[in-house]
Amino acid sequence: MSDNHFIVRKAAVLGAGVMGAQIAAHLVNANIETLLFELPAGQDDLNANVIKAVAQLKKQEPAPLSILAKAAAIQPANYDQHLELLRDCDLVIEAIAERMDWKSELYAKIAPYLGQQTIFASNTSGLSINRLAQAFPPELQHRFCGIHFFNPPRYMHLVELIPCAASEPEMLDKLETFLVTYLGKGVIRAKDTPNFIANRIGVFSLLATMHHGESFGFSFDRVDALTGSLIDRPKSATFRTADVVGLDILAHVINTMRDTLPDDPWHSYFVAPDWLQGLIDDGFLGQKTKQGVYKKVNQEIHVLDLATQAYRLSTGDVDEDIKQLIKYNNPPERFAALRNSQHPQAKFLWSIYRDLFHYCAVQLEAIANNTRDLDLAVRWGFGWNQGPFEIWQAAGWKQITTWINEDIAAGESMSQTPLPEWVMAIGESTIQQVHTEQGSYAPASKMTQARSILPVYQRQLFPDRLKGEVVSYGETIFETDAVRMWHTGDKIAIVSFKSKKHTIDADVLGGVQQAIQEAEKNWRALVIWQTEPPFSLGANLQKATERPKHTMQPEHATPPLPPSALSQFMKKFKRTAQSTVLKAARELDLADVLMAKKMAEVEGMVAQFQRTSQALRYAMVPTVAAVDGLALGGGCEFVMHCDRTVATLESYIGLVEVGVGLLPAGGGCKEFALRSAREAGDGDPFPKLKRYFQTVAMAQLAKSAEQAKELGYLHAADVVIMNRFELLYAAKAQALALAEAGYRPPLKARAIPVAGATGIATIQSQLINLLEGGFISEHDYLVAGKVAYVMCGGDLTRGSLVDEDWLIELERTAFMELLMTEKTQARIAHTLKTGKPLRN
CATH class of the missing domain: 3.40.50.720 (NAD(P)-binding Rossmann-like Domain)
Known part of the structure; x- marks a missing residue:
């Protein structure tokens, strides 16, 4: 080479x-x-x-x-x-x-x-x-x-x-x-062994789960209820995952293990079940053929019932006792409860863990270089929150080892092969850990093996960590209950939110403002970066009334809006705009605020939010948003106001407030009005504004950072990177480049041409047609009309010049007007109660 x-x-x-x-x-x-x-x-x-x-x-x-x-x-x-x-x-x-x-x-x-x-x-x-x-x-x-x-x-x-x-x-x-x-x-x-690491372990785990599920007489949906998010694995769990992978692919991998691993002590289990082969023979291969273990009937999920050989409504659940048991925060206590319980669901869970641990220990040396590689392969390849050895270590290495040995001796495990000597040696050691700060256990050398020293990994300032590896996020500059400002030894300051899902409340806003002031005094730039995704689920209005923290933004994206006329997108409003935020009001408990009419506190927080957004825009040092995952509502508005954004490809960015009858009021509407004017130059801003209006009125969420550029949430100059673990490195590099170029903030926009009353009337004329045609409700019309009013600059002559403060005032006023309507309150309350949108 x-x-x-x-x-x-x-x-x-x-x-x-x-x-x-x-x-x-x-x-x-x-x-x-x-x-x-x-x-x-x-x-x-x-x-x-x-x-x-x-x-x-x-x-x-x-x-x-x-x-x-x-x-x-x-x-x-x-x-x-x-x-x-x-x-x-x-x-x-x-x-x-x-x-x-x-x-x-x-x-x-x-x-x-x-x-x-x-x-x-x-x-x-x-x-x-x-x-x-x-x-x-x-x-x-x-x-x-x-x-x-x-x-x-x-x-x-x-x-x-x-x-x-x-x-x-x-x-x-x-x-x-x-x-x-x-x-x-x-x-x-990976080593050149059949199915390599992740498939070898993941498919064995699936086979063990199938085996024990059948032994306990559990249905497919009961097994999935037990082996999904309940135990920190993907919601697709076992059989839904098989459908996603493809039942034919799964059978092929199983057959590969059967044909190429004749000496594996678990070889007798490497057989595709009859029901699996039957589905394949019938052409039901899972998700790609829209039918497998599961299929969708209208809007309902149905599951194959082996007893009747027919599909029925999927109703699998977990007994309440098991849910409570799994909630034990202390892993040793949780596993002791599983091990000692006589409840079939608990015995099933212990069995699948026990046989997974046993298999990983026996096969480790043959298939992987160390315990870290096996755990990360399973986490990254199958979406588990923790790998097998991490779970074992957290539960108490020596105790789990003792229990596995007891089950082997009693003939209860799937194989009678003894655990390797290194497992017992770890259990008798002083640390009883396979993952440590120095590295992870490698059975070939009987020593810990450090992470790769390839130069590319120097870009990962905080790589994906394993149980036993301690992470220290730099040196603190200041810290509050809401935010932490810190650095890694250079002149770039970082601020991270401490709130749940990095929602933004009054304390976070105050912390960000303090961070900006500190950065202007003593640092060359400020980066907003979270220690884990999401970037931010947006505004949390509860702090105004000292209520528990929630968020007004959704967790999932809507389908992208196809290029269409205004009438076409508004026809979809009824179906999609509110479905964007099914979880919005459930997570934003405004009930006490609304019932007590404490609107002044809410308006104060909105005003503080707007001041913070503007402070990010006009800070005397570069501000950079480092985005990974969801950046919704107020989180999106922070992104829109930073000088530069560095976003991972898998960043989902959007203004989604319309779905619960509100509008963006942290500078988002103002920003789109400003951008449409700048993009139009000396021309008419309305064509540009109309596109941005559609984005806001449809609560449209970008399904990638690249799409966020198309929708206007990100600028063309913003940077998209592929690896989330390089995000902070790249964001700091961008911040430093801006600082080295002699950064000065942009001049405040004091002469923004607006579409005015003419633009409002143009949009409303089409909204009226949709209202009269029954495509939207009166409240849909009101909410969309408020968005149009703000983004068009209010009831002014077309081409009138306004400043940013004018648009911000319109935002805040319209937000409060919508919040005080009974129908917006009803939408929020209904979604809080049912998790479903209200059509009113």
């Missing part, structure tokens, strides 16, 4: 199936021109298969593409006409069906066309990398390896990197660096 920095100017993906097409999509998400190859179609257009696959990418949910326009960067290709194009590719990823013979045949075909420096990698989910390498000429094998993405590739953090015997170490380091920074992945170096 060359000593030059590894740059991927162009990539190719071989295979336009579900995984191949989505890998290509994620490459273009990273602005990499990508060829997507498939077998030639037997039609006039030999690329028809690829064209169809790319078209499907635009329809899939969750969306593989960050914005639909990225699809144009995927270039269709076929093996008959376009192999010569591979010579210009720096990276080629094979992602065809999991057949050793098909892959080997393809490798022989394309090998003569690879460039001299091209890295070639297989996305196999479990086939031997060394066997696959044999299909290449020996002189090319040093540039070959496995690169296993998890489905869906855009969203799943894990990539397993698997070398063959000839893989060049420098090549692997360069590829890992590329995957981490440019594709945003968490890379784990």
Whole structure:
């Protein structure tokens, strides 16, 4: 390999199936021109298969593409006409069906066309990398390896990197660096063993869960209720996850384990159940065929009932006693309760944990380099909050080990294989930990192994931590109950919120204002960054009345608004605008505020919020928002007022207040009015304003940072990065660059041309048509009209010049007027009570 920095100017993906097409999509998400190859179609257009696959990418949910326009960067290709194009590719990823013979045949075909420096990698989910390498000429094998993405590739953090015997170490380091920074992945170096690490452990866990679920006579939905969020795993739990992965893919992975692991002590369990094979034979493969273990009937979820061989309404639940038991904050107490309980659900949970721990301990040395790699692979690949060894360590290593040994001796475990000696040694040690500050246990060396020292990881100031690793977030500048201002040894100050979900109340606002003042006196820039996502779920009005903290923003996004006329988007208002905020009022308990009519306190907080937004805009040092995850309502308004935003691709940003009958009042409406005027220049601001009005009136949430740019929440100059663990590093770099350039805040806008009464009338005329047609309610009309009134600058002559204070005053007044209406109060109260939107 060359000593030059590894740059991927162009990539190719071989295979336009579900995984191949989505890998290509994620490459273009990273602005990499990508060829997507498939077998030639037997039609006039030999690329028809690829064209169809790319078209499907635009329809899939969750969306593989960050914005639909990225699809144009995927270039269709076929093996008959376009192999010569591979010579210009720096990276080629094979992602065809999991057949050793098909892959080997393809490798022989394309090998003569690879460039001299091209890295070639297989996305196999479990086939031997060394066997696959044999299909290449020996002189090319040093540039070959496995690169296993998890489905869906855009969203799943894990990539397993698997070398063959000839893989060049420098090549692997360069590829890992590329995957981490440019594709945003968490890379784990895996050994060339069947199904590698995550699938080996994850599928065993699924098989163990199936085995014990059947033993206890539990239905599929009961098992999922027990093995999802209740125990800090994804809501999809076990069988819903199988549907998402694809039942055919699951069966293939199980069969791979059966065929390639004859000596595994758990081999007898590596069998696809009859019901699974039956669904596959019937073509019911899960989510991709809209039917598997589950299916959707109208708006209800139905589950397969094995007793009747028919689908029924999914009603699986967990007994209240078990819910209370799981809530024990102390892991040793929780596991002792599970172990000692005679309740079938508790015994089931203990059994799946016990056999998972047992399997991980026995197989660790064969499949992974250390306990950290196994735990992170399972967390990143299957979405668990903690890996198996983390859970074991937290529950008490020695006690869990004793219980496992007792169950093995009693014949209750799935295998009678004894635990390895290293497990007992850890239990008898003074620390009884496999994860420590120095590293994680590696059985081959019988020592702790530190994290990778590749330079790319120096960009991760605070990497994903494991149980036993202590994190210290810099040196405190000042700290209150609401915020902490701190630094990492340079002149860039950081402020982080301490509120739940980083909601914004009066104390947070005061803390941010104090941070701005401190930064102006003693620091070169200020970065708003949270120690974990979300960035902020927005305003919390409860502090005005000293009530428990809640948020007025939702947790989920609405579908993106397609390009349409105003009438088209308003027709969707009834269906979608309020569904954006199903959880909004439930989390914002305004009942006491509303009933007591303590509106003055609320208005005071709104005014304070507006002052804080303006302070971020006009601070004498650069302000940078470092965004990851949700930035909603007031959180979005903070983003809009910072000098620069650095956002991860998976940032979901939006002004969503309209869904509960309110409007943005932290400067969001003002900001869109200002931006439309600036973008129009000397022209009419209304066409620009109309688009922004649609965004606010539809409570539209961007489904990626790239889409946030399209919607206007972010500026073109704002930075989108791929890896969330590099966010603070990149945000500080942007802050420093602004400071080094001799930063001065922008001049205050004192002559903003507004659309005025003419713009208001234009919007209202269309709203009236929708009201009379029954597409929107009278209150929908009122709320949308208030948004139009504020964003158009009030009842002024078109082209009148106003300043920011004028628009901010309109915002605050309109917000309070809506808050005091009975129908907005009813919407909030109804959603609080039912979790559903109210049509009134």
